[in-house]
Amino acid sequence: MRLLHLRRRTASLTWHDKIPAQRKDGRARRYMHTPEADRWRPMPFSMPPAPERNAVLQRVQQITESLAGAIDEGSGAALDRLIESWVAAWIATIETDYTEHCAVINVHRSQAAQWLAHSTFTARHESEELDRIRDAYLACRARLAGEQVEPGLPYAEQV
């Protein structure tokens, strides 16, 4: 649910997306069609707030004062394990949120990667098609100009 909410929020239109893609007078479009993956903007994730420093120190002070009379028999690390558990809990919260944020970003990144792969192969195909047409065009022009062009061989290899 949160993923959907984040996606809806991040896929909202910006001023750039609101520019009309097609003019009414039929002239050439200035801006190309914008896919949804192109509209995504950075996601404003919020990290869990840092614990209140004064509250933490006050809690340490309360626990330390409760040890009055027994301090001489203990060591300075008497509260270390407790404080480490607090730190572990804080870090666990951070890791949980981090995992969730990365999952959301990876969903969008995967779609962008899919678009990238599709665009890559489309661009390759179009480039190869352009090479083929250019070769045929140049060979045809050479034949009309009276040059001898070997059929079946690319024109670029014959010049």
Next chain:
Amino acid sequence: MTHETPRAETIPAKRPSWAAPHLLAGRGRAGFVVAGLLVLAGALTDTVAFKNTLELALPQVSQTLAWLMAAGATSMALIAAASLGIALATHRQGAYGGSKLAVVSTTVVWIGLGLAMFLIRWLGTGASTASDTFGSSTASAHPTPLVALFFAAIYLISGACTVFEAERLYNPEYFAFVRLAQQYRRQIQQVARAEATLDRARSAVDHHDGELDREDHRRLTAITERKALGAEAANYARILMASMLQDPAKTSLTDTGPTPQMPIPPPPESPQAGHDRAEVESGVA
């Protein structure tokens, strides 16, 4: 004073006839339209002649069907004539690759069709139809052989004009050149569009890579902050304990305080690094 002689290879010994100027220049639009109209008028005349002949040969056929059959026969005759013109144009280049049998058959069919019309019109004098077209028996005031000869002349001249035009206009090399030039221009735009889309896709992937890096930095910063607070709390507890000691001899209580290990902050990543990563992922690099 020296005279530079032209290089021999720049002047072809014999120019291929597909590239003859009068073939490449073609015909102007006005001439094209006039020629088309003349051929169309000849075809209409042929159609009328065929229709009249069909009425003589098949008097039981309705008017509509007779017109349709006449139009079909005219079309076939013109197609056969155009095929002959194309065959002549190909033969002129010395690069004839078709079947001689097909050419001969086309010629025979074309001439045979005209001959059939001629003979039917000549010999079919007994038939009488309700046709109001010229040359029909109901309004015939001319000798039938002359009418048949006139029809045959119309058929031959329209066919000859079609043969001539087809032979003159047919230039497959030049047609291919024009089509390829159009395809080339269109394909350049296609490639530019595809490359632009590819760049945008790379930018989108870079954008999300940057977001992942940002989350890494934020996570590292938050964890470091918590660890520092924990170390401060542990040291604070030691200080409090030292102040509450009842035995002043125990002075080493604060020596064991934790010192948090600060992580090395990651270097700032340049935008080009993300771009390179996206290229590697797409397999272009």
